[in-house]
Structures are given as C-alpha cells and as structure tokens.
Amino acid sequence: MKPAPFQWHPASSLDEAVALLARYAPEDGRVIAGGQSLVPSMALRVALPAHLIDINGIASLARLEVEAGRLSIGACVRHAAFEHPVEPGVLGRLLATVAANIAHAPIRTRGTFCGSLANADPASEWCLVAATLGATLVAVSARGTREVAAADWFHGIMTTALAEDELLAEARLPLLATDARAGFHEFSRRAGDYALAMSLCTFRVVEGRMREARVGVGGVEPQPRRIPEAERLLEGERPEPETFARAARAAADAVDPLEDIRTRAAYRRDLVAASVRRSLQAACDDTH
Amino acid sequence: MTPRIDITLNVNGSDHDIRVEPRRTLADALRQDCGLTGTNVGCEHGVCGACTVLLDGEPVRSCLMFAVQAQGRRLRTVEGLANAEGLHxxxxxxxxxxxxxxxxxxxxxxxxxxxxxxxxxxxxxxxxxxxxxxxxxxxxxxxxxxxxxxxxxxxxxxxxxxxx
The missing domain is CATH 1.10.150.120 ([2Fe-2S]-binding domain)
Known part of the structure; x- marks a missing residue:
C-alpha cells in the first residue's frame, strides 16, 4: 500500500506547469492537484506515474469568481469552497447542496472541482453538474489554450478530451436565471460513498408552465448526460408530481446502465426513476 | 529509489528537518521520520480516516498527501492536543x-x-x-x-x- 517511486515537480506558475507537462507527460507524467483520487490509485498501484507535476503552489489557479454571467473555477479550487454558496443566486445554492454529497469533509478539504472533471469518474457529482448546466472547460498546454464544451468533454469512463500535455486550468459554469429552480438527488449505499445514481434538474416556471427544463443523470452510464426524452415531457407542462413521475420513467427507460457485481442494470434503472423524480420535486420546491 | 528531498515539517509548533522520497506519504513521514506515532495508519487509501491530521487547521487524510506537499504548512497531530495542564x-x-x-x-x-x-x-x-x-x-x-x-x-x- 505504498505508492511507487516518482519524481516530484512543484510548479509555481501555469507556464511552468505546462512546460513541465510537455516534457514529462510522454514519460508517464501526470498533474496532481488535490490528489484525493490519484493518491489512492497510486497506493493501490493502479496508477504508476513516473512524474507528478504539482500545481498546488500556483496562486492564480485558486481563482473562484463571477464574471460576465458565469462562475470561473480555477484548477486548485477545493470542493470545500462550495459548501457555502459561492455566489448569491440559484447556482451558488445548488453547488452547496451538491458539495455536501461529495465524499467526506476531510476529502473535500483537499479534492478539487477541476480535478473531478479531469478524472471523469462516472459517479462524480461535479461531472454531472458540468454536463447538465453546460460548463466550458479551459485546457492549457505549451501549444496554447482551447475551450471545450462539456458535451464534448466526456469520452467514457475516466476518459476526457484532455490531451496528455494539457492541463484543465479552469471550468466555467453559466449562472442560473434568477427565477430558475434547481434540484439534486443522489443515492449511495453509505454516507460519502460513490453514487449508484444521481440526478440534477433545473427549470423555470413561467405562467405556471415549466420552461428550459434540464434533466441530467450521473453515476449510471459511463458518463453523465442530459436526457432529452425526459426534458421533452416537462417543457410547457405544469410542475406536478404526475408529470415528474412520467419524466422520471422516461429517463429510466432512456439510460443504458452500467452493471457491476452488486448492481444490476434493472436496479440502477429503478434508482434513476426515483432519483429524477426526487430531484424534480426538489427543484419544484426550490423557491427562495 | 528516487532522490530524497530535504524538507521541514512544522508539527504541533515544532520544526522537523527530515529527508524523504517524494512518494513518502505525510502519514508515514509523521510516524517514521518525525517519530510521532500517535497518528495511526489504517487503510492507506483514504477510506478509514485513522490518519486524519490538521493542515492549517483543516482536517485532512495524511495518507492522501505526500510529505513534500506539507512544507510551509502548520500541521497538528494527536500529540499536540494534551498540554501540561492535562488532557484536551x-x-x-x-x-x-x-x-x-x-x-x-x-x-x-x-x-x-x-x-x-x-x-x-x-x-x-x-x-x-x-x-x-x-x-x-x-x-x-x-x-x-x-x-x-x-x-x-x-x-x-x-x-x-x-x-x-
């Protein structure tokens, strides 16, 4: 249970980090930020990086601020930063709700938002947030900077659009409308454990009818995604339990669940129905 | 073996000058290099919390950090709780x-x-x-x-x- 040897390269600027990454990525070099997924993988010798480029000392990556209608989250912003609303609107409130579901408090002290997105575990809460709300991910390398839409980011289980010499320097989330409502629900067997299914829903209610409905599901398929079959059943309808149940059933029918030794597809499908229904109800009740 | 690095860990207000490989976890450095064996090591992959210490006042799993990452930070372990007046x-x-x-x-x-x-x-x-x-x-x-x-x-x- 001891990590294999590696060389440690602490970077003090983004330029230095991407230069180190360009040099060492081809030699099994990797970026370390919070390390709360990477270090256990190294202890279990599932991950054997020969070089770690440590970005924790880069002050500019701790940036967390609202600008031009979006929330910019630097690569070193920890999960714990979201436990209290980071902005006064619906998004800040939603992120606080979601953060409470991520692992345990001492893990949230170290783990980072961007690290979760770069790791792309199917059960990552932040990945579901990014996919549902339409995040923009900023990838930086010695070759330059590019922006990737969340819809193009996830390429399967723990696989993303990030090239080996690229660093996910920032994630940007659009702020939610002031009259938007948002709900989140997650099911896991033990407090702080990985989600077996989770759902994030947002919509506005205009003259009693739901508009701009988004239904996201995570922890179920190789990557989180929106479920258009469920969103269609909400658009223009009244926010009522029967409608939520119909949309939840549609989401359960639309997913192709992962299976493992303890979790059959039929069970995960049932969890999707329950989770979507509860997150829709939570959104309906989200009237502050 | 990769070259060892000289670092200083500040634990419970005292500096410990130690020489560690980068792969040395903070938990192992506290126990084996600083001689502070009060911090226990259980699962060694962040699940059990036996190795929890305070890093600048915040609880962290010391098995999920490398000792080299804790330079310049204030660490507190169970040895720092009691004082001359008695138990914490x-x-x-x-x-x-x-x-x-x-x-x-x-x-x-x-x-x-x-x-x-x-x-x-x-x-x-x-x-x-x-x-x-x-x-x-x-x-x-x-x-x-x-x-x-x-x-x-x-x-x-x-x-x-x-x-x-």
Missing part, C-alpha cells in the same frame, strides 16, 4: 463517554473533531453526525463518539455564554 477536553470527553474501545481510530476521530469544533463551534447535531461519518470505528458503534463530541461542543458553548 475532547480526550477527556472520549474517556468519560466511553468513546473508544481498541483506540485505533481515536487519534483520527480526535483530530477530525478538534478541527471541526474550532472551525464550527456551533455545529448542529445533524452536521456533526455528517462530519463524524467521515471516519470508521469498528468498536463503539459511533454513538458514544457523537456523545463525547457533542458534550465538548455544549460545554464550550456554556463557557462562552458565561463569559458574556
């Missing part, structure tokens, strides 16, 4: 409420509770329960740990009110 109130409460049996998880729970109460002195019961779910104990059934930490929270609250 949490240590006394764990004794009074029978919050330990084998004691293996105790240093981690104490540091988790110490960091939590310092940052959130008025934490409510539900949030405290949530925070203490971070660590594993296979003896006590957790209820006595909850009672012990609640007792310290409540007695400190009373002391604050008396001081007003």
């Amino acid at each position: 109130p949490l240590q006394q409460a764990f004794t009074d409420h029978h919050a330990l049996q084998c004691g293996y998880c105790t240093p981690g729970f104490l540091m988790l509770a110490a960091g939590t109460l310092e940052r959130h002195p008025d934490i409510d019961d539900e949030s405290l329960r949530e925070v203490l779910s971070s660590n594993l104990c296979r003896c006590t059934g957790y209820q006595n740990i909850l009672r012990a930490v609640r007792a310290v929270r409540d007695s400190r609250r009373l002391a604050r009110e008396d001081a007003r």
Whole structure:
C-alpha cells in the first residue's frame, strides 16, 4: 500500500506547469492537484506515474469568481469552497447542496472541482453538474489554450478530451436565471460513498408552465448526460408530481446502465426513476 | 529509489528537518521520520480516516498527501492536543463517554473533531453526525463518539455564554 517511486515537480506558475507537462507527460507524467483520487490509485498501484507535476503552489489557479454571467473555477479550487454558496443566486445554492454529497469533509478539504472533471469518474457529482448546466472547460498546454464544451468533454469512463500535455486550468459554469429552480438527488449505499445514481434538474416556471427544463443523470452510464426524452415531457407542462413521475420513467427507460457485481442494470434503472423524480420535486420546491 | 528531498515539517509548533522520497506519504513521514506515532495508519487509501491530521487547521487524510506537499504548512497531530495542564477536553470527553474501545481510530476521530469544533463551534447535531461519518470505528458503534463530541461542543458553548 505504498505508492511507487516518482519524481516530484512543484510548479509555481501555469507556464511552468505546462512546460513541465510537455516534457514529462510522454514519460508517464501526470498533474496532481488535490490528489484525493490519484493518491489512492497510486497506493493501490493502479496508477504508476513516473512524474507528478504539482500545481498546488500556483496562486492564480485558486481563482473562484463571477464574471460576465458565469462562475470561473480555477484548477486548485477545493470542493470545500462550495459548501457555502459561492455566489448569491440559484447556482451558488445548488453547488452547496451538491458539495455536501461529495465524499467526506476531510476529502473535500483537499479534492478539487477541476480535478473531478479531469478524472471523469462516472459517479462524480461535479461531472454531472458540468454536463447538465453546460460548463466550458479551459485546457492549457505549451501549444496554447482551447475551450471545450462539456458535451464534448466526456469520452467514457475516466476518459476526457484532455490531451496528455494539457492541463484543465479552469471550468466555467453559466449562472442560473434568477427565477430558475434547481434540484439534486443522489443515492449511495453509505454516507460519502460513490453514487449508484444521481440526478440534477433545473427549470423555470413561467405562467405556471415549466420552461428550459434540464434533466441530467450521473453515476449510471459511463458518463453523465442530459436526457432529452425526459426534458421533452416537462417543457410547457405544469410542475406536478404526475408529470415528474412520467419524466422520471422516461429517463429510466432512456439510460443504458452500467452493471457491476452488486448492481444490476434493472436496479440502477429503478434508482434513476426515483432519483429524477426526487430531484424534480426538489427543484419544484426550490423557491427562495 | 528516487532522490530524497530535504524538507521541514512544522508539527504541533515544532520544526522537523527530515529527508524523504517524494512518494513518502505525510502519514508515514509523521510516524517514521518525525517519530510521532500517535497518528495511526489504517487503510492507506483514504477510506478509514485513522490518519486524519490538521493542515492549517483543516482536517485532512495524511495518507492522501505526500510529505513534500506539507512544507510551509502548520500541521497538528494527536500529540499536540494534551498540554501540561492535562488532557484536551475532547480526550477527556472520549474517556468519560466511553468513546473508544481498541483506540485505533481515536487519534483520527480526535483530530477530525478538534478541527471541526474550532472551525464550527456551533455545529448542529445533524452536521456533526455528517462530519463524524467521515471516519470508521469498528468498536463503539459511533454513538458514544457523537456523545463525547457533542458534550465538548455544549460545554464550550456554556463557557462562552458565561463569559458574556
């Protein structure tokens, strides 16, 4: 249970980090930020990086601020930063709700938002947030900077659009409308454990009818995604339990669940129905 | 073996000059290089919380950090709780409420509770329960740990009110 040897390269600027990454990525070099997924993988010798480029000392990556209608989250912003609303609107409130579901408090002290997105575990809460709300991910390398839409980011289980010499320097989330409502629900067997299914829903209610409905599901398929079959059943309808149940059933029918030794597809499908229904109800009740 | 690096760890107010490989976890460096064996190592992959220490006042899993990453930070371990006047109130409460049996998880729970109460002195019961779910104990059934930490929270609250 001891990590294999590696060389440690602490970077003090983004330029230095991407230069180190360009040099060492081809030699099994990797970026370390919070390390709360990477270090256990190294202890279990599932991950054997020969070089770690440590970005924790880069002050500019701790940036967390609202600008031009979006929330910019630097690569070193920890999960714990979201436990209290980071902005006064619906998004800040939603992120606080979601953060409470991520692992345990001492893990949230170290783990980072961007690290979760770069790791792309199917059960990552932040990945579901990014996919549902339409995040923009900023990838930086010695070759330059590019922006990737969340819809193009996830390429399967723990696989993303990030090239080996690229660093996910920032994630940007659009702020939610002031009259938007948002709900989140997650099911896991033990407090702080990985989600077996989770759902994030947002919509506005205009003259009693739901508009701009988004239904996201995570922890179920190789990557989180929106479920258009469920969103269609909400658009223009009244926010009522029967409608939520119909949309939840549609989401359960639309997913192709992962299976493992303890979790059959039929069970995960049932969890999707329950989770979507509860997150829709939570959104309906989200009237502050 | 990769070259060792000279670092200084500040633990409980004292500097420890040590030489470690980058792969040395903070937990192992505390125990084996600083000689502070109060921090226990359980699962070594971030699940059990036995190795919880305070990093600049915040609880972290010391098995999920490398020692080289803790330079320039203030670390606190279970050895820093008691002082010349006696046990820390949490240590006394764990004794009074029978919050330990084998004691293996105790240093981690104490540091988790110490960091939590310092940052959130008025934490409510539900949030405290949530925070203490971070660590594993296979003896006590957790209820006595909850009672012990609640007792310290409540007695400190009373002391604050008396001081007003």
